[in-house]
Amino acid sequence: MLILGIETSCDETAAAVVRSGREILSDVVASQIAVHSPYGGVVPELASRKHVEAILPVIREALDRAGCCAGDLDAVAVTQGPGLVGALLVGLSAAKGLAYALDKPLLAVNHLEGHMEAAFLDKERPEEPFICLVVSGGHTSLYLVTPDGSSRCVGSTRDDAAGEAYDKVAKLLGLGYPGGVIIDRLARRGNPAAFDFPRSRLEKGSLDFSFSGIKTAVAYFVKRYGPPVPEGKGETPYRLEDLAASFQEAVVDVLVEKTLEAAERYRVRHVATAGGVAANSRLRERLEEECAYRRLQLHVPSIRHCTDNAVMIAAAAYRLWLREGFTPDPLDLDAVSRML
Known part of the structure; x- marks a missing residue:
């Protein structure tokens, strides 16, 4: 079964052709990092406009790389939500048009x-339930996932997502965008125990997250000691690398602790992580160490497939189609900016 996947939930325009949910025939992503970098974060209106410009060329390239034409497709899959509603509508409109013109099933996917x-x-995929930490710029949630792919949210962020905290701290420090990549790179040369930033664990037994407090703590730190000074331009009473490492360690501590607590509570033997922050080197390192110690099997995506892409949308659509009995979605479905 040949599925074209389309993804436009945020700031990447992506299309991919995947056979039977496993065989990747093409994987095309048009990034908007250069567009949003001057603003230190994603500007929704600019994101939507860039999606309009890129969507058809990206789909065409995905088909070309896969060596097929639109008529060879068995279905068209697209992200319905969650995400920026304007961005989502671009992908949905393209997918609806293709599905209608080709008389192919439309498959709506939860991002x-x-x-x-x-x-x-x-x-x-393990043939038993597992806990999955989905962590990115817009989402930080824990899911209990069954072998057929259905899932239940057991914990989520109450304010900032982890990736959002990374971007906001990077902007505060004048480091640029995307902040997660820059802070991760700096942190590798820093001391994670240099500064004791707060870990928000919320009430006892909660699997929810909160990262607004650590963002505020970094802001107060910079207010007290001053902003970082570029190398060779002066001195500050702290190393930027130590600040980055200490901030990152506080975030990772909470992510790992809550994930392992969920695994213990639901008595699963498999743990997975996904999303843009799943590419973070310290998070991957800590999860590997802790899961090995507890004899849990850890599953992580390749670095390329941590960030938004259309391969994952096509693969999820195939599994959804199997689970739901090959029922196509209506062509009048709408974008949903918030979904669990």
Whole structure:
């Protein structure tokens, strides 16, 4: 079964052709980092306009790389939500038009289920329940996932997502965008125990997250000691690398602790992580260490498939279609900016 996946939930325009949910025939992503970098974050209106410009060329390239034409497709899959509503509508409109013109089934996909599928693009999914940490700029949630792919949210962020905290701290420090990549790179040369930033664990037994407090703590730190000074331009009473490492360690501590607590509570033997922050080197390192110690099997996506892509949308659509009995979605479905 040949599925064209389309993803436009935020700031990447992506299309991919995947056979039977496993075989990747093409994987095309047009990034908007250069567009949003001057603003330190994604500007929704600019994102929507860039999607309009890129969507058809990206789909055409995905078909060309896959060596097929639109008529060879068995279905068209697209992200319905969550995400920026204007951005979502661009992908939905393109997918609806293709499905209608080709008389092919339209398959609407939850973006978060797509991320959960990304951890198993190059390996077999476990035949038992597992806990999945979905962590990105817009989402930080824990899911209990069944072998057929259906999921239940057991914990989510109450304010900032982890990736959002990374971007806001990077902007505060004048480091640029995307902040997660820059802070991760700096942190590798820093001391994670240099500064004791707060870890928000909320009430006892909660699997929810909160990262607004650490963002505020970094802001107060900079207010007290001053902004970082470029190398060779002066001195500050702290190393930027130590600040980055200490901030990152506080975020990772909470992510790992809550994930392992969920695994213990639901008595699962498999743990997965997905989303843009799943590419973070310290998060991957800590999860590997802690899961090995507890004899849990860890599943992580390739670095390329941590960030938004259309391969995961096509793969999730295939699994959804199997689970729901091959029922296509109506052509009048709408974008949904918030979904669990």
